[in-house]
Amino acid sequence: MARPYILHMFTPGRQASPFDVNMAIDAGYEHVIPYAEVTRDNIAALTQDAIFSRGPKGVASTGLFIGGRDVVLAADMLDAARKAMVPPFAVSVFADPSGSYTTAAALVAAVERQLRKAHRTDFSGRRVLVLGGGGAVGRVAGALASQLGAQVWLSNRTDETQAVRISRETNARFNAQTEGLLIRSADALRAALADADIVFATASAGVQVVGEADRAAAGKLLVAADVNAVPPAGIAGVDAMDDGKGIGAGRAVGVGALAIGNIKYQVQHRLFLAMREAAGPVYLGFPEAMAMARTVAAELP
Template sequence: MEKVSILHLITAAKNASPFDVNMAFDAGFDKIVPYTNVELKEVTGLVQDAIFSRSPSGVKRESIFIGGRDIDVAMDMLETARKAMVPPFEVSVFADPSGAFTTAAAMMAKVEQHLIKNFGGDLSGRKVSVFGATGPVGGCTAVIAAKYGAEVELVAHRAVADVEEKAASYNQRYGIKIGYTDGSNDALKQQILQRTDIALCAAAAGIQVISLAQMAGSPTLKVVADVNAVPPTGAEGVDVFADGVAIPGTNAFGIGALAIGNVKYTTQHNLLKQMLEATEKKVYLDFLAAFETARNSIK
């Protein structure tokens, strides 16, 4: 009789995400077991309890999902989990805190798709400005874009020091070069939009961060992507259903939250399935793996 498949859901947050639980069931896991308020120092013990409690054949039917809200904590937990494995007692691990990794991956995959379709090139060499840069989705999109050859800047809405610190942290951790800029008023946002190729809106729900007036007439702006589905949208003129729709008064194309969300859902589903099916060679999945999966899902 085949062993049941078990997903151990580890999160530093107070509660496990119902979204992640539903996704895991829909991907085919038989059992999902949450572990909440987990500290980094506890991850090794949890992982080794999981892997040593089953035979090598049973371990093949286990996986670990890492949730939470902080992308650095999730990445640290992912690496700690990887180091805790003792082959042949080893399981696959997928980190996606607050869905940020798969959302960012979907956002960048859609941006790349419309760059190729409308401007004949990918992210390489493009100027990318990230609004809402201190949140997990904004941070992940910045790192993905930089890893794939874009010139990236984090836009400060309040204190420049906030994004300066984030940029320094990402640069050190991921071996990239992300910059930062002041976007704390309308005039500064307009200046940014008049010289950037891509505007990414990853601010909190219900907050409009850029307007049509600020985008109007930009000689460089090509794509504006927004993950905010709560009115008003983060980018004026970009409907939640927009999937490469021309933005009035500009030469740019808009990508809305629901177009991104469809790819995010598919990406998370495919990564969970990948763990479930990786019975021999185990996988360790972060936002870069999510980006490759998202890209492949829309080719």
Template sequence: MKTILLQLDTDAQPSVFDAVVAVDAGVDHLFRHGNVAPVQVRDLIYGALFTRGPKDLKQTAVFIGGTDVDRAEALLKAAKEAFFGPFRVSVLLDPNGANTTAAAAVLSAKAGMGGSLDGVKAAVLAATGPVGQRVARLLARQGAEVTVSSRRPDRAEAVARAIGEATGAKLTPLAGVDADAMAEGLDGCRLIVSAGSTGVTLLPKSVRSTLGDLRVMIDLNAVPPLGIEGIEVYDRDADRDGVRTWGAIGVGGLKMGIHAKAIRELFQANDRILDAEEVFAIGEALD
């Protein structure tokens, strides 16, 4: 029986990137729907459920994407609510590449720190964005002592509180409004991940040079100027002034491998929900 992937996208034009990865991962048939709203999800899911018997439903799966992460999470909620009894299919949530990118970043950080993040003092810059939040969440689940930064104190505090409630960890908010505040808040950090928007330098070299404990830096912005001054976009475990560094493209190869494997994993069972933690576990199991 052929595999079918139902691509539900929040954007008017479903992502070509996600479609190409699905095809390269071996999906036989890809059904793409754009501008999907939660109210439409049930009938789309029912169309996938009722055309095959329960024993064959593992050959059907759902991918939820788009650039609006909050809307995509609402689609996932609606999809889960549409399932009942044995009538369910596996779902991968990866809007804007947030889960696969975060998983690749944290796995790179783990490698850079010698295979363990337990007790590592880490910071996520621009942690209030979708990728930053997931990076912080995954770091906290790996036992890191995480500082989350934002230009707005209230947003940093809200993210620290929400991730703390989800993971049981205690995160430290940091309002990085000036160089002195950044230097003080990042003092002692061994790992820094920058997940900010394009065109914004979050960690200038003048501040970075004061961080004597820093061992690993990862910048997930591919468009110059990068979020961490001194990193190159192609860095993949490069040595920059004695610090191991990864740039966005350096992380990208692992991200692509995780994305493709996650698609294939969808067809191993009909009841899997792949969110950030599940995607991270898939990345850990990559050869």
């Protein structure tokens, strides 16, 4: 009898994400079991419980998923789970805390696509301002843009010390080169926008971070991308459905939340499938999410 597909979902928080549960089941996992309050300290033991109980053949029908909200912790947990494997007892592992790895990858791939279509350029040498740069999606998107050659600012509205700390942690863990930037006033925002070629709006849902007057200060702007699907738009003039639509009278184009979300959905779905269909164990984090997002984006008209 064929072994059923089992996915063990580990989260440091109090509950797993229903979004991730739905995505896993739609990708063909027959049994999805969530585990709360899993951290670096106990993920190795739980991983070995999962691999040894099914035998060398059963591990092919077993997967691990790492969620939560902390992008650095999730990366550490992915590494710890991988090190806990004892071949031939080894299973695939996919980390995507708060959907941030797949969302950030989709954001960067969608913007890269528009840079090429609308401006015949890419991220290399471009200045990227990440509004909401202390959040999960903002940090990973900033790291990915940096790895593609951009100069990246991770903005923060709280204090400069926190902005610098988040940037340094992001750089150290994700092999990036970003800078922390404190933006507390409209003047500071407009000064930052004036230097930006690209803007990522990754702040909380339902919060507008760039108004019409602010956007007018962004004279060099090529692409503005907003992951916020909850009104009002995070960037004035960028609608959720936009995918390369012009903004205002300048040359900038917008990428909206649903255009990004379409790529994100495909990326997460395909990575779940990749785990389930792989001939051997695979380990999927934000680099693999970025590679998949570029593949999905390249398929779009």
